[in-house]
Structures are given as structure tokens and as C-alpha cells.
Amino acid sequence: MQVLSPPEQINFAHNKQLLNRYRFIEYESLRILAAWLPAAANMDWKLDMGRLLWEDAQHVQYLYQRLREIQTPAFRPPGDDALEHLMAEAVHAPTEADLLAGLFRVIKPALAATYRWHCEQTFANPDAPTLYAFKHILLDEESQLTWAEEALADHAPGEWEAYIADLLAAAGGVSGREDRQKTPAPPTCRTHFEWPRDAARDSRFSLVNRDAGQRVKSVDHATQRLRDFESYSQEMLAAETVALIIHLSPGMPWAFTYDSARHCYDETRHCKLGIEWLAHHGHDYTDVPQNTLIYTWRSQYDAATQYCLLTMGNETHAFPHRHEQMAAYAENGDRLSAQFVSYDMADERQHVAFGHKWLPQLMAQHDIDRPVDEFVKETVALWEQEYMTGALPIHELSEVSDQ
Numbered sequence: 001m002q003v004l005s006p007p008e009q010i011n012f013a014h015n016k017q018l019l020n021r022y023r024f025i026e027y028e029s030l031r032i033l034a035a036w037l038p039a040a041a042n043m044d045w046k047l048d049m050g051r052l053l054w055e056d057a058q059h060v061q062y063l064y065q066r067l068r069e070i071q072t073p074a075f076r077p078p079g080d081d082a083l084e085h086l087m088a089e090a091v092h093a094p095t096e097a098d099l100l101a102g103l104f105r106v107i108k109p110a111l112a113a114t115y116r117w118h119c120e121q122t123f124a125n126p127d128a129p130t131l132y133a134f135k136h137i138l139l140d141e142e143s144q145l146t147w148a149e150e151a152l153a154d155h156a157p158g159e160w161e162a163y164i165a166d167l168l169a170a171a172g173g174v175s176g177r178e179d180r181q182k183t184p185a186p187p188t189c190r191t192h193f194e195w196p197r198d199a200a201r202d203s204r205f206s207l208v209n210r211d212a213g214q215r216v217k218s219v220d221h222a223t224q225r226l227r228d229f230e231s232y233s234q235e236m237l238a239a240e241t242v243a244l245i246i247h248l249s250p251g252m253p254w255a256f257t258y259d260s261a262r263h264c265y266d267e268t269r270h271c272k273l274g275i276e277w278l279a280h281h282g283h284d285y286t287d288v289p290q291n292t293l294i295y296t297w298r299s300q301y302d303a304a305t306q307y308c309l310l311t312m313g314n315e316t317h318a319f320p321h322r323h324e325q326m327a328a329y330a331e332n333g334d335r336l337s338a339q340f341v342s343y344d345m346a347d348e349r350q351h352v353a354f355g356h357k358w359l360p361q362l363m364a365q366h367d368i369d370r371p372v373d374e375f376v377k378e379t380v381a382l383w384e385q386e387y388m389t390g391a392l393p394i395h396e397l398s399e400v401s402d403q
């Protein structure tokens with residue numbers, strides 16, 4: 001009998017170790033994108049960052065589902081200081097272009113190459129569930145790399161990208177198997193990341209507080225419809241708040257981050273839906289002033305309050321108006337508006353459900369030990385008083401200026 005010598009280099013223990021590394025990189029990449037979403041100014045990139053971070057959440061989920069079959073607990077640190085250092089450093093990029101270049105021109109190409117190598121080297125039949133995960137993850141990774149090639153075509157590789165490449169080399173590459181290089185010193189361009197108190201917009205937009213929360217009364221249907229879709233085109237503000245909540249809540253269970261990545265992505269889709277509707281009707285969404293004060297106002301509160309303001313305030317209370325509008329669209333045979341709003345409402349029902357599901361744990365994470373019902377009631381009252389009136393007071397800033 002001929003004994004075949006299989007090419008597989010990856011045994012069971014090594015497989016676990018590698019999967020932990022990939023899971024860690026995907027998860028940190030999601031968190032870094034969330035941290036930067038409000039800070040990035042380029043609206044085209046922001047719209048894509050929602051999708052990119054949700055795709056990374058899908059990858060973590062695939063890897064988590066496999067890891068929980070082969071180890072307990074399923075979520076483990078990679079046990080490699082150099083790899084942890086790489087992902088801890090990657091957030092401190094000097095600019096949004098550098099950040100994306102570090103992630104999508106250095107780390108992600110190496111990750112995709114390692115997934116391909118792993119496919120060749122694991123035991124094909126015994127480890128088939130891992131191969132299935134890689135096959136699907138790679139579809140996204142390859143399209144992410146193509147996205148970055150196009151998005152960053154004008155961004156020449158610089159010091160930051162070289163630093164990230166050196167940090168990756170110090171970790172022995174994604175697999176940790178390559179010869180480890182010396183840990184590089186940080187370049188002078190490294191900029192310590194601090195979460196953004198304000199939401200950035202590129203120079204195409206004007207910023208204004210236009211009656212946040214106040215329903216425009218007694219206007220004709222066409223004007224109301226235009227206002228509604230202009231408002232959709234500003235839903236980046238909701239995506240930015242959810243992204244900030246993800247960033248501020250690293251101790252929450254994975255399932256929360258997974259749901260919130262979807263929540264964040266949905267809001268970028270709602271923003272796009274507004275953009276597309278306006279374009280269909282001959283309007284340029286960049287002419288709509290962006291009320292970024294809404295993000296600044298929400299971000300002065302702890303993450304649980306922000307989440308409650310959004311899910312129990314805005315999202316819970318949006319339905320009566322949406323239903324009214326839907327009835328008018330049906331009456332007027334306005335198929336496009338009706339379709340867009342139907343999908344939006346399906347998402348929003350999920351977001352309200354996320355709010356009910358996660359608020360108790362998020363409150364605990366942020367040291368709020370009041371009864372949930374009482375907290376929700378008070379926070380909705382705060383929302384009515386500060387958001388629905390359009391006042392959006394910034395308490396911290398007024399305290400500072402009072403001194």
C-alpha cells in the first residue's frame with residue numbers, strides 16, 4: 001500500500017492558534033473603523049466604512065462560529081504581544097487616508113494572502129468548516145482590497161504605511177511564522193487617537209442646525225417628502241453615533257458589537273437611500289446642510305444614554321410619521337418612496353429591538369444602576385426636551401465657557 005504524505009502543515013493546535021490571530025485582526029479592524037467613522041471627513045469613504053466594518057463583523061462571526069467548535073472560550077487574545085501591538089497602533093494614524101492605507105494596503109492584503117495559504121495547508125476534509133468560512137471571507141476581502149486600490153489611488157504610500165508594515169513584520173506576519181523583525185519606533189507623524197467629539201464633513205458640505213427634531217408643520221406633501229429624504233441623506237449622523245458607542249463599549253459581548261456593526265451599516269445605507277432619492281429627483285445631496293450638532297450633542301453623554309436617545313428616542317418615535325407618509329405614497333402611486341421607506345422601516349424595527357435587547361447590559365457597562373424603565377423614561381424626556389425642541393444644548397461646552 002502506498003502511504004501518501006499529505007502537504008498539510010497546519011495541525012489541530014496550530015489551526016486554533018491561527019484562527020485566534022485572524023479573529024483578533026478582523027475584530028480590531030472593525031473597532032478601528034468604528035472609532036474613525038465620525039472622524040473621517042470624506043463622505044464617500046464614510047459611506048463605505050459602514051459596509052467595511054459590517055463585513056469585518058461577518059468575518060469575526062464566521063471565525064467565532066468555527067472557534068467555538070474547537071475551543072472554550074471561543075474568544076481568546078492571540079497570545080502574541082507583537083500582534084496586539086500592531087492592532088493597538090493601527091488606530092493612531094495621522095490622517096484618514098493613512099488609516100485606511102495601513103488597514104487595507106498592508107494588514108488586509110497580508111490577511112487575505114494568509115487565508116489563501118491556510119486553505120492549501122489545512123486538512124481539507126477534517127477542517128472543511130474552516131475552509132467554508134475562508135471561501136466566503138475571501139470574497140469580501142478581495143473586494144475590500146479592490147475598493148482600497150481605487151479609493152486610495154491618489155494617496156502615495158508614506159511613513160505611516162511603512163510603520164504598519166514594520167509592525168506586521170515584527171509580529172512574524174499574519175500567521176506569525178515569518179522571521180520576526182525588530183519592533184519599529186513610531187514615526188513622528190503618529191497621532192494619538194482620541195475619539196471625536198464632533199462629526200467631520202468634507203468641504204462640499206455646509207453645517208447648520210436646522211430645526212433638529214422639529215416636524216415642519218403645514219407643508220404640502222411634496223415639500224414634506226423632500227424634507228424627509230433630505231433628512232435620510234443626513235443619517236450618517238446615526239451611523240456615527242452607533243460607531244462611537246461601539247468604540248466606547250469594548251467590554252460588551254461580541255453579539256452586541258455584531259448587532260451594532262449592522263446597525264451602523266444600516267444607517268449608512270439609509271443615508272445612501274436619501275442620496276439616491278435626491279439624485280432621482282434632480283437634487284444634489286451635498287447641497288443639504290449637515291446638522292452635525294446632533295452628533296456633538298449626543299456624544300456629550302455616556303454611551304448608554306446615547307444608545308437610549310437613539311433607539312428609544314429617535315427610532316422608536318419615527319414610526320407614526322413613516323406610516324402617514326407611506327399612506328400618502330400609496331395614494332400618489334409613488335413607488336420609489338414607498339419602497340425606500342419600507343426597507344428603512346424594516347431596519348428600524350430591528351434597531352428598536354436591539355435597543356431593548358442591549359440597553360440593560362450597556363447601562364451596567366457604563367455604571368448606570370438605575371431600573372431600566374426609569375432610565376428609559378428619563379432619557380426619552382431628555383430627548384424630547386433637548387432634541388425635539390431643536391435646542392441641542394452642549395452642556396460641557398457651556399460649563400467651560402461659564403468659567
Ligand SMILES: [Fe+2]
Nearest residue numbers: 235238267270
Ligand atoms: Fe436609519
Ligand SMILES: [Fe+2]
Nearest residue numbers: 238315348351
Ligand atoms: Fe436606525
